[in-house]
Amino acid sequence: MKIAVFDSGMGSLSIIKSIQKVTKAEIIYFADQKNYPYGKKSKSELKKIIQTTITKIKQKFEPDMIIIASNTPSILFSEFLNGDIIGVLPPVKLASKISKTKNIAILATSATIKSKELNLFIKKESIGVNVKRIDASELIDLVESGKFLTNKKFCRKIIRSIGKHFEGIDVITLSSTHLPFLLPLLKTEFRSIKFLDPAESIAKKISLRMKKSKRNRLRIYTSKEPKILQRNLQRIGIKNRVNFLA
Numbered sequence: 748m749k750i751a752v753f754d755s756g757m758g759s760l761s762i763i764k765s766i767q768k769v770t771k772a773e774i775i776y777f778a779d780q781k782n783y784p785y786g787k788k789s790k791s792e793l794k795k796i797i798q799t800t801i802t803k804i805k806q807k808f809e810p811d812m813i814i815i816a817s818n819t820p821s822i823l824f825s826e827f828l829n830g831d832i833i834g835v836l837p838p839v840k841l842a843s844k845i846s847k848t849k850n851i852a853i854l855a856t857s858a859t860i861k862s863k864e865l866n867l868f869i870k871k872e873s874i875g876v877n878v879k880r881i882d883a884s885e886l887i888d889l890v891e892s893g894k895f896l897t898n899k900k901f902c903r904k905i906i907r908s909i910g911k912h913f914e915g916i917d918v919i920t921l922s923s924t925h926l927p928f929l930l931p932l933l934k935t936e937f938r939s940i941k942f943l944d945p946a947e948s949i950a951k952k953i954s955l956r957m958k959k960s961k962r963n964r965l966r967i968y969t970s971k972e973p974k975i976l977q978r979n980l981q982r983i984g985i986k987n988r989v990n991f992l993a
Contacts, residue, residue: 748957751810753777753800754817755785756891757979758924762816762835763965765950770957773964775808777992780971783891785819786856786884786923793858794824801832807992811957814949818922819859822868833952837865837922838943839872845941846918849876854883854909855922881912883923890925893979899932906936913937920945968992 750766752759756778763774782788782796797820804813813832815821821834828834842851851873859865860880869878886909889895889902906929913919918941921927927944934942965987969976973989980989 748812748960749773749775749808749810750812750814750953750957751775751777751804751808752814752816753779753804754815754924755783756780756925756976757928758887758890759814759816760983760985761924761927761944761946762814762949765944765946766953767963769950770954771960771963772953772957773960774966775804775810776965776967777804778967778969778971778976780891780969780976782970784856784884784887785817786858786887788858790823790858790862793820797824797827801827803992812953814953816924818924818945819856822859822864823862825864833949835924835945835949836868837872837920838945838948839869839878839920840874841948842918842920842943843872843874843876846876848915848917850879850916851876851918851920852879852881852913852916853920853922854881854886854926856887857882857884859922879912879916881909881919883909883926885909886929887923887925890928893982895928895932896979896982902929902932903936906932910937913940917941918943966990 750772759776815834837853885905895902920943967987967989973991977989
């Protein structure tokens with residue numbers, strides 16, 4: 748099976764790692780860094796980007812499945828999602844079930860937390876809880892810039908600043924695929940909070956729906972400067988060549 752995974756940069760890797768834990772697959776990873784960050788684009792601009800990217804991926808790679816590995820377009824454009832195109836959505840229902848304080852939060856991009864689509868999603872998925880929306884744009888930048896690897900002291904400072912909004916909350920959804928890279932730091936700073944990574948449910952869904960390949964294979968592309976992504980990937984142990992895809 749051939750799976751194409753894309754978002755605006757490093758975020759796709761959290762999905763890819765989870766997939767590789769549960770099944771073998773040929774994966775095409777497209778980091779659309781030219782359009783980073785998705786969460787600060789206008790709705791019309793982002794919709795055009797996503798449409799163009801899906802068409803490009805289908806024509807070039809003919810994948811069995813495409814994963815939009817970003818909560819922002821997955822929430823804003825549910826019309827794109829079908830049997831062959833999967834989005835990544837905040838695990839609000841699970842957070843509602845396991846919360847003891849009945850106060851949960853969503854960490855997401857500014858575009859996501861301000862959207863009426865997220866409000867509708869929360870009404871549909873939440874069960875008897877209060878849901879706080881927290882702009883995680885600064886945290887997402889820590890990952891895409893590579894600072895989560897090179898400057899942990901600065902990362903902790905930003906995390907503590909965002910953490911001022913966590914009071915009374917016991918479950919938080921990491922509703923950007925960049926955020927799982929900060930999970931070790933988040934857990935250290937906020938030991939009483941349960942952080943939910945949506946990548947696990949996506950991986951399980953894929954493993955149940957598709958036939959396994961004989962081995963894992965990963966091809967990596969970026970719409971910006973390959974050397975920059977290559978450098979950050981090497982820091983986390985990924986030595987695959989990064990190719991340019993216009």
